[in-house]
Amino acid sequence: MKKNFKYIISMAALAGIVATGCKKDFFNRPPENASTVGTYYQTTAQVQASTNALYAAPWFGYNTKVSWAISEMMSGNGRSYSSDVVNFGNFSVSNGNFELSAAWNSLFTVIAQSNALLNNLPTAVPSSVPQNVVNNALGEARLMRATAYFYLVRLFGNVPLVENPTALASNFETVPTNPVTDVYKFIIRDLQFAETNCTANVASTGHVSSGSASALLAKVYLYMQDYTNARKQAEKVINSGEFGLLGVDVSGKSYEDLFKIANNNNRESIISLQWLANAGYGFGNGMQASLAYSSAITQTGDGYGVLAPTFDLQDAYKAAGDTIRRHACIMLPGEHYPELDQAAGGYTLPYNASSQGTHAQIKKYVCGSPADNNGASAFQSTGQNTYIMRYADVYLIEAEAVLGESANPGAGHGLDTNATTNDATALKYFNLVRQRAGLASMTSITFRDIIKERRLEFAVEGDYWYDLTRLDGYNSSTHPVAISIISKQNRGDSSNGNAPYYQDFVRYNEPTTPPTDAQFLFPVPATEAAADPNLIKAPVPYKF
């Protein structure tokens, strides 16, 4: 019996092994905290939500610091001593620069996520989802891809065009760059697709609409000096009536209201990034952390005052008599902002505030503490949308396109500084923008007037550097006009000042060493060139 008992136990054990040994399901372990390509994109709601992520996390690295380090510091709008960004102010960005990598990596992350959606959605989606819903999602993805490439081509020039990353992955070390002209062609193709397939009149939801694509097309054509198409697209947008200027087309609001979280996705917003303040690092708008003068404004420990307006920008506002936009863009010592630190009755910039030696601080994209924003603000993270494009841009594009059509410099030729227009359409839209800023209407305008206006309208919104790069013409390798403008800028700092209100400071007008022509484009990040040496060789035409 004793022996039998032993065998019974052991046979039972062995039978158990055989019984458990074969079940196939036991080895099926899909992720438990994520969907898969096979299980997602199954309903209309899922397809609609599939593009949400393209408006936030992928852009984080670009939005946080490097976007303004490039557009403001290189253009002479802002200055900083801070060692992380100082190289942008003096045109000494090397290929090992951490922030330069942030720009490249973040923008290509946008492209990678757009491509993933474009490549997976069509095959994964069932026929029960209406085709227009699918097409709209694809259109959004292509608009985002185009937007990222539009930044990349202006920053790096020739870049690799990627549509099918998995096909390139196996020999990534030989992927070439494609020439600037092909990149623009690629951008236009994407935007035309988006224009055709995106739903109209939905930009107020935060998702881009067909009109958003038209508007960006207008801007791209303008950069290409294709004034006819730029004008056509701008007028298409204007005539659609989807968008309106706050304080002009939308009454009861003002220029200042554009930069309040409560007014996210207002009627002026054409393309904007959609941040969530309380989702932790990487999902909110990180700009306030650097731009706010002190943590008394943010109340979250950040607020480093890393960037401050140059005297050059301050003088530009002063010369134009522009106080409305100046107040919304730049804080001056002693100035009061009731929307900041509301608990204390508003915030007043201290008289001695001069974090970068220019006795002024940045206001735009500084939206205040969690209490000021109903909780929509946190450490290095606010819920303030970032404008990629807003409607005022379309008005100024329209004006410039009209001028361009008449002046006709020709693609690749510098903007003619003597050309002027008094075309009624051009003047109408140009003056609408000035009107909101409380400035007198003009009766004739030059390219220089428009560029100046754009600078004051869009300062700290990531535009002025790109305007400078196109002054000498589309895809130009020389930049004499831009260099001459930069060399006259006062980018210097000043003494502290001692008298009451510290306003007796002395400016140090340090001569600006302007960039060389080659420095109008950045080098490819060293880590990328090491992975793919072809990135720093001559470009190869793209096979469309």
Add this chain to the structure above:
Amino acid sequence: MALLFASFFICSSVMAQGTGTAIKGTVSDGKGVTLPGVTVTVKDSKVSAITNVDGQYNIVVPQGKTMLVFSFIGMEKKEVVIGSRTTINVSLSATSTTLSDVVVIGYGQQKRGDINGAISSVSAKEIQDIPQPSVDQLIQGKVSGVTITQNSGQPGANVSVHLRGITSFGSSEPLYVVDGVAIQGGASGVQLTRTGGGQEETSVSPLTSLNPNDIESIDVLKDASATAIYGSRGANGVIIITTKRGKSGAGRISYDGFYGIQQQGKFLDMMNLQQYANLENTLADDFGISRRLEFANTSVLGPGTDWQKAIFRNAAEQSHTVSFSGGKDGTDYYVSGGYLNQDGTILGYNFKRYNFRINLNAQVKDWFKLGGNVNGSQSTENIGLGNNTGIVYNALLSAPDAAVYNADGSFAGPAVTTGGLILGGPNAVQQALSLTNYLLRSNVQGSLYGNLNFTKDLSLHSEIDGNFDWSQAKTFQPTYSYGATGLPAAYTNQTARLSEYNAFDNYWSWVEHLNYNHTFGKHSITALAGHEVWESTYGGIQASNSGFTAGNTIQTLGLGTQSSDLVSEPKGSQVMESWIGRVIYTFDNKYSITASDRSDRSSNFYYGHQTGYFPGVAVSWRLSEEPFMAKIKSIADNIKIRVGYGTTGNSNIPGYTYGSAISPVSTGFGTGFIFYNYNNPNITWETAIQKNAGIDFSLFNGRISGSFDVYQKTSKDFLFQQPLPAFLAGGVAEYSGAAIIQPPYKNAGKIENNGFEFSINSHNIDSKDFKWNTTLVFSKYNNKVASLNGYPSLIGSVNSSFINLPVTNTVVGGPVGEFYGFKVQGIIKSTSQLQYLAAHPQNVTGTPSVVSSDRTLGNGVYLGDIQYQDTNHDGVVDTKDEVALGNPNPDFTYSITNYFSYKDFDLSIFLNGSYGGKILNALKFETEGLSGLYQNQLAAAANFWTPSNPNSNIPSPRGGLANNNLVMSDRFLESASFLRIQNVRLGYNLPQRWAKYAKLNHLKVYVSGQNLYVFTKYSGLDPEVGSFNQNPTLMNVDNGRYPIPRTIVFGVNAEF
């Protein structure tokens, strides 16, 4: 022999009488070979004799003495009661460190003498009294072929353990098997949360839950013929840890404890305030900025704050373990409880552990044995601020003009100009002390087994194992505001933040194996057939909140502002099923063969790719047993030759890489979905093939013993995550990689490790009172990438402190993680060099340099800058001139242990060294960069090149990071060679006659010093750098890691 031994006791009932009795006899070994030179002493007297060439002795025993003691090298000491006999023949058995010792080989045991594979063992005795909290740290330098690097001196930090080189681009950490429970050495799901800084170690050691005092032995399975039985889990080697069990006889109570002090042994020579002020003035002039007024007259300045002294401290460490053990009537038990408390030598760090263990075995019936063990532990790790580019980095760069504390005791900060410009970084001491960052881990692991004997030869072993981990990681950033007295606060935070991560990791396995043992004539056969299945499930809740209006004291999620809470839930699981078979056949104790095979089926691969087969075979020949060796038997008493071949596998990748996941992310629209990874449906097993040949020898009656092994280890189809460039998959930007598409896992290429290793143990002096033993352990491997399946290279990048540079490049033919960059030609000192550069521009920053004396010009070069070598002689310096700069792998590692004992004292001196290999002193990008204001620099950096200081090799200051002078070059590489006085112990054993008054069986007191001194040329804090988060392409990159402290402890071992 045992019978013979016992008979002496039985016969010894009558006491010796009269004045001195002459006793004679012969001493032999277990096989009847007579032993010359054996020391025979009369116990408790000074009388002794030595056996002659025939093993015979004569001795006169004084009256009243009753015992003889026989001792001989390599043999167990034996005490014999004389009784009434005048002739006493004795046979001595070999000591337990040699052939008869039992070695755990995976699903079984084998006598050391019968082992066919390359297996090294460490006994409890070799690691006792070393004040290290974790087992992996203890075996450093003890086993040949094992390279152990402490990645950090932080209490509780993980360790890199590499058996025979680097075999994989994933984790190369071995499998640990603790009393049958498998613990993967790679970083688990348990992680520390990030506290800030760029690159932080977040992985933790899985072995810290184990109390080293509970360990009986450690067996390291090195070659694949030995590890093949573990199949896919043994690819990086297997370390089997066996804990103590009760021994038959009276119960024992033991206490092991120590108390000691740790301190930082080395400080870097940073600038004092005067030097710093001079530098700030020079930099201001260079960058075209006005000088600071307070630095107008530097000669009146004092030394300023020494920030290293401010963050380092002398820290206490203590450990106490009490154990109870015994055995009776087939049942044995071992119960222990332990406590360890180790403060960090850096402010804010602490490690505390409580644990208990119960081991129990019982022979329930003559055919049935049952046993089990449970280990429970709880540990708490406190972290001040992350280590890489964290606390040490911040302290080194902190300006000496900022104080640590104000006069009123509050935290001070750097000066702030009236304009609001902050002239320095955050207060490192404030960061370390005010931040709450801890990890609480609770772990229960245990196993339960039953053995059924069907016949004398056949048995079934059933076992259930479990390892359950719960962890709670918490980071709380309080509200604060601090600055120098009388100035505006430099750093302020009004909104506190809390994040918590409560995670679990549950592992269970079930093993069944049939065992067959049969010996007939000269044949001996051992066979095993088994089945194993395991499942690992992990998950957790991550939550954070901010805005704690109730203050900093009560740190709990519910007290935060409800609109700011955030949750997520990582989880997943993995399973594997295996079939195991092994046969060991031995003929005549001379020839032996082991053959094994294992199949593994893993859920990490897609159907059709899930199963892998891993065979192994090894043969051995005990040469010394051959008749023709008989003549030299007295010289070479044991010589065994072993040859083995085996394959192992690796499936150590995350789950579901064969499919594409879509994971949720937060957006302003609410939840959005990102494409998480590129998939590879064909992903399958990595295979490691290992060939090994070895010899074990014992000479001069065991006076010298050792083993020597050569091996070739090849991993093919190794698993790695293809490092796609950012333009295809996105890349980390501003420290956020939330939306990157994870590149696919691939089976790619081939890595070879060739090497040899030996250990030699010598009994130099073995007299009655004085003994001296020496053990030498030597390991060498060459690591080479044989194929990358067409990929040109793998890049390892440093991505921190505003520099993003490729620093290592792994190419076919080179080692893994080889440093790569430009070679420095020298400092530009003459106008002729400038003329040359004007005609041959160098392009190391992406833009060709322009000769210009304007130091604010980004791509300018001028006198005092670095000229790089044109290695390919094409007249320009560009990326084509980047070359391999050095290998982080050492040429060889070695350790020497000398053990002395004199009467009741013993002394051991353990030296551990590494020769060859390079370290990238990445900290110098900052500490010697001379590139920015308000940051302190190494004192040596003040000696930068100027026309009046023409012999310096430090380039002149140049504004902005990652400039021409700060690209990856051999300038930042240093020798990683070192020799460390790893441990010195002096112990005193209280003589038995005194100990017994206190009812003690045994009492030892000791003083033990760990890491007493390091001989090295390395200029950083510590030449032992390890690999960052166990990433093999970032080995020996020093980003300001936590250095290993010097420790001196006083300890006691007592047994009642």
